[in-house]
Amino acid sequence: VASKPEGPTAGRRRCTAPFSWWLAAALALAAGDSIAQASARPFSWRADLATAGAIAAIIGGGAVSLWKEKSARATAPLRRGPPATAYACWALVITAAAAFELTELFGAPRRDHPTMSSLLTSLSGHEVSRATLFALWVVAGYWIWRR
Amino acid sequence: VPYYVVVWAALAAAAVGCEVAGWLAHAGRIKSRLAPLEHVLTAVRSKGPGRAVLVVSWAWLGWHLFAR
Numbered sequence: 001v002a003s004k005p006e007g008p009t010a011g012r013r014r015c016t017a018p019f020s021w022w023l024a025a026a027l028a029l030a031a032g033d034s035i036a037q038a039s040a041r042p043f044s045w046r047a048d049l050a051t052a053g054a055i056a057a058i059i060g061g062g063a064v065s066l067w068k069e070k071s072a073r074a075t076a077p078l079r080r081g082p083p084a085t086a087y088a089c090w091a092l093v094i095t096a097a098a099a100f101e102l103t104e105l106f107g108a109p110r111r112d113h114p115t116m117s118s119l120l121t122s123l124s125g126h127e128v129s130r131a132t133l134f135a136l137w138v139v140a141g142y143w144i145w146r147r
Numbered sequence: 148v149p150y151y152v153v154v155w156a157a158l159a160a161a162a163v164g165c166e167v168a169g170w171l172a173h174a175g176r177i178k179s180r181l182a183p184l185e186h187v188l189t190a191v192r193s194k195g196p197g198r199a200v201l202v203v204s205w206a207w208l209g210w211h212l213f214a215r
Binding site for chain 1: 151154155158161162165169180181182184186187190192193198201202205206208209210211212213214215
């Protein structure tokens with residue numbers, strides 16, 4: 001027969017999600033990196049370093065997460081995916097955007113052929129917007145690895 | 148109006164159209180074989196090669212937008 005819990009926490013719901021120092025550190029690093037990236041001059045080594053650091057951290061963290069997932073044999077059951085038409089529709093939109101971006105990238109002068117990155121560079125005066133965009137990109141990278 | 152504004156606006160409109168149709172289909176409000184982008188990407192990342200393609204695309208996009 002299970003006995004009733006006693007003591008000062010009896011009857012209270014225990015928090016099942018413990019505070020994660022890893023997550024707190026990752027969030028702090030991501031925020032710091034976003035600010036560093038936003039305050040760096042475009043096409044400078046500081047901008048390169050901040051971006052490369054985020055790429056390395058996300059890919060490294062993802063690889064560790066994947067390794068843990070495999071070692072734990074925690075394979076989620078596969079659900080029925082979206083219909084093929086949905087894949088085709090999104091593939092068409094994304095391919096068209098990438099093709100146009102690449103066409104513009106190889107066009108000159110840049111003023112007549114602006115790319116997404118050059119349009120973004122025009123936001124370089126707005127550090128908050130750049131930091132927010134960069135943070136959103138980092139979150140997207142995290143989402144790719146999330147289980 | 149510059150041509151690139153027209154092209155980006157058309158692409159954005161197509162993406163919004165796909166997304167809205169996908170959510171309406173998901174909610175059962177319309178009959179359509181479309182799906183929201185999140186559902187498609189979730190299905191893609193569930194397979195190893197799909198996840199690799201997403202990671203490479205993500206890294207390239209970030210490098211292109213924020214570094215070079």
